[in-house]
Amino acid sequence: MTTYSRITGTGSYLPPRRVTNADLAAELAARGVETSDQWIVERTGIRARHFAAPDVTASDLAAHASRQALEAAGVAAKDIDLIIVATSTPDMVFPSAACILQAKLGIAGCPAFDVQAVCSGFVYALTIADSMIKTGAASKALVIGAEVFSRILDFNDRTTCVLFGDGAGAVVLEASDTPGILSSDLHADGKHVGMLCVPGTVSGGKVLGDPLLKMDGQAVFKLAVGVLEDAARAALAKAGKTDADIDWLIPHQANIRIMTSTAKKLKLPMEKVVVTVDQHGNTSAASIPLALDSAVRSGKIRKGDTLMLEGVGGGFTWGAVLLDF
Numbered sequence: 166m167t168t169y170s171r172i173t174g175t176g177s178y179l180p181p182r183r184v185t186n187a188d189l190a191a192e193l194a195a196r197g198v199e200t201s202d203q204w205i206v207e208r209t210g211i212r213a214r215h216f217a218a219p220d221v222t223a224s225d226l227a228a229h230a231s232r233q234a235l236e237a238a239g240v241a242a243k244d245i246d247l248i249i250v251a252t253s254t255p256d257m258v259f260p261s262a263a264c265i266l267q268a269k270l271g272i273a274g275c276p277a278f279d280v281q282a283v284c285s286g287f288v289y290a291l292t293i294a295d296s297m298i299k300t301g302a303a304s305k306a307l308v309i310g311a312e313v314f315s316r317i318l319d320f321n322d323r324t325t326c327v328l329f330g331d332g333a334g335a336v337v338l339e340a341s342d343t344p345g346i347l348s349s350d351l352h353a354d355g356k357h358v359g360m361l362c363v364p365g366t367v368s369g370g371k372v373l374g375d376p377l378l379k380m381d382g383q384a385v386f387k388l389a390v391g392v393l394e395d396a397a398r399a400a401l402a403k404a405g406k407t408d409a410d411i412d413w414l415i416p417h418q419a420n421i422r423i424m425t426s427t428a429k430k431l432k433l434p435m436e437k438v439v440v441t442v443d444q445h446g447n448t449s450a451a452s453i454p455l456a457l458d459s460a461v462r463s464g465k466i467r468k469g470d471t472l473m474l475e476g477v478g479g480g481f482t483w484g485a486v487l488l489d490f
């Protein structure tokens with residue numbers, strides 16, 4: 166019998182400090198940086214984001230989201246046999262946030278590692294977990310997106326610091342006789358490294374280069390819309406499905422204008438798109454599982470719905486996962 170993988174539980178966590186556009190504009194004004202709620206809402210759709218306290222790490226956020234997902238799935242932490250954390254803002258250079266999370270969950274022994282694909286990290290991680298379950302290497306996986314992007318923002322650069330937030334989302338992915346994950350389509354093109362990056366690195370005990378986020382926003386916008394459509398269409402074709410089969414589109418929550426353009430290209434009304442960017446901002450690898458969990462908990466997404474998850478981010482990386490929930 167073929168083994169498939171299926172999401173059996175979702176969870177998420179936002180750090181308690183909620184920062185509205187007005188709050189952020191006031192903080193930035195104190196630095197001499199000018200922005201407004203109106204500009205941010207019109208250009209991005211973002212109204213608020215959450216920022217973690219300075220001593221809170223990606224694995225802390227991941228632990229909260231994971232416990233919720235385990236509870237929703239009715240799975241005990243000790244039965245998890247694979248942990249993958251998608252993050253670009255891990256607790257340390259090493260070990261991975263996944264290993265730190267494993268200890269926080271009070272378990273040991275199963276493989277645990279991070280995936281670094283920036284805002285596409287969750288679709289990458291989900292695809293890896295699906296592949297490992299299909300080969301029999303795992304049967305109950307925890308797949309998490311967790312980020313503290315506030316750590317790498319340049320609060321003197323208004324073109325980037327208003328866009329991002331912190332948070333985590335998690336799913337339990339279990340072996341199943343029925344799908345589950347129907348198809349996935351992943352890509353990268355390293356020639357776009359400079360379009361969105363944090364160029365700094367650690368060397369000889371010092372930070373070399375600039376450790377804050379740099380982005381060419383307009384170039385990202387153009388590239389994102391095209392590749393998101395291509396990845397979604399490729400995932401549909403691999404599963405023998407069409408646009409009309411999608412019940413919910415859960416795109417990476419970067420910017421409402423990118424999401425609207427993508428939905429239009431896929432001929433999906435905005436009523437079928439899960440939108441949380443207004444309340445979360447762009448939480449990079451956490452954005453898709455955060456949006457998924459919020460739509461599951463609000464009762465929008467029901468068991469049996471067909472979901473298209475798609476992400477695009479630094480690298481550049483992009484990809485889509487089509488699944489029956």
Ligand code: ACO
Nearest residue numbers: 200201204208284323324327382383385386419420477478
């Ligand atoms: N507040 C007020 N004014 C601002 C701000 C701000 N926060 N940021 C920029 N401006 C100003 C600029 O200085 C510029 O002023 P000027 O005309 O006097 O020079 C003006 O607004 C227009 O700037 P643009 O960069 O042309 O604005 P644009 O409409 O392109 O919007 C944005 C910028 C929102 C970044 C857009 O390009 C975008 O959404 N790009 C996609 C980037 C993205 O979503 N990245 C997320 C990470 S990547 C990912 O997750 C896939």
